[in-house]
Amino acid sequence: MDPSYFSYSMSSPPFVETWGQGLVVLHNPNAKNPLPLGYFPDAVEGFMRDGKFHAEFAGWHPISSMSLVGYHEGGHADAYKEPFVLVEAIPKEQFEYLFGYRTLETNPILTEQGWFADHTGSFLGVLTQDKIDHDWGFVVLGRNSEFEFNAIELELEFATRDEARIQMQSKISSLLNKGKRIFDAE
Numbered sequence: 001m002d003p004s005y006f007s008y009s010m011s012s013p014p015f016v017e018t019w020g021q022g023l024v025v026l027h028n029p030n031a032k033n034p035l036p037l038g039y040f041p042d043a044v045e046g047f048m049r050d051g052k053f054h055a056e057f058a059g060w061h062p063i064s065s066m067s068l069v070g071y072h073e074g075g076h077a078d079a080y081k082e083p084f085v086l087v088e089a090i091p092k093e094q095f096e097y098l099f100g101y102r103t104l105e106t107n108p109i110l111t112e113q114g115w116f117a118d119h120t121g122s123f124l125g126v127l128t129q130d131k132i133d134h135d136w137g138f139v140v141l142g143r144n145s146e147f148e149f150n151a152i153e154l155e156l157e158f159a160t161r162d163e164a165r166i167q168m169q170s171k172i173s174s175l176l177n178k179g180k181r182i183f184d185a186e
Contacts, residue, residue, distance in 0.1 A: 002088075002089035002114055002116070002165060018042045019042070020040050020041060020042025020043040021042050023040060023042070023043035023044070024043060024044045024045075024046065025039075025040050025043045025044070025045045025046065026046040026047075027045060027046065027047040027048075029047070029048045037056070041058065042057075042058065043057070044056070044057040045057070085118070085119075085173045085176050085177065086118065086119040087116055087117070087118050087119075087123075087125070087169040087172045087173060088116065088117065088118075088119075089114060089115065089116055090115050090116060090117050091115070092112075092115055094115070094117070095115035095116075095117070095124060095126070098117060098121070098124060098149070099124060099141065099149050100148065100149065108131070109130065109131055109132070110128040110129065110130060110131065110137075111128065111129050111131060112126050112127070112128060113127045113128060113129050113136075113161060114126070114127035114161075114165065115127075116168065116169065116172070118172050118173075118176055120176065122142065122143065122175075122176065122181050123140055123141065123142055123172045123175055123176070124140070124141040124149055125138055125139065125140050125141070125168045125169070125171075125172055126138060126139045126141070127161060127164055127165055127168065128156075128164075129161070130156070135156065135157050135158060135159065136156075136157075136158040136159070136160060136161050136163065136164035137154070137155055137156035137157065137158060137164055138153075138154070138155055138158075138164050138165075138167065138168035138171075139151050139153070139154050140152055140153035140154075140168065140171055140172055140175070142175070142181070142182075142183040143181065143182060143183065144182065144183060144184050144185070145182050145184050150183065150185075152183045153171055153175075155167060155168075155171075
């Protein structure tokens with residue numbers, strides 16, 4: 001499981017965050033007066049069942065977030081409006097469906113180690129690991145004028161998977177903010 005990257009302007013949020021989003025409730029199995037499951041509707045609720053820890057949540061729940069406050073000399077809040085951006089991990093089967101091809105399971109050089117898509121369906125991303133020196137990289141795929149996905153960005157030689165994932169999600173976010181959606185070979 002990989003975290004999703006998200007960003008949006010607070011002056012035009014894509015949804016209203018509830019009080020419970022970001023709240024984690026751990027139910028005490030020995031409580032004299034236990035709260036019922038679902039008492040906090042938007043929270044992640046952790047509890048013990050059959051000797052194992054379980055967690056449930058309804059809908060979107062951030063692992064962490066950061067609010068950045070900026071100043072614009074003209075004082076216009078519109079200067080900070082950016083579109084909502086979400087780049088999330090997806091299952092391999094969903095990636096293959098969107099891409100239109102099976103992934104490269106028999107590649108002699110690279111293994112695929114994670115698949116990603118943005119919320120608009122414009123870009124796909126693949127994390128890779130080199131089979132020889134074990135460094136990490138990524139490929140970003142964009143659509144051509146026939147609406148097929150092709151590689152448009154490739155970066156290699158990251159020391160860790162997280163470093164490659166963060167750079168790939170940032171690259172897709174940057175491409176989304178630029179607005180270009182068709183990438184034909186030049």
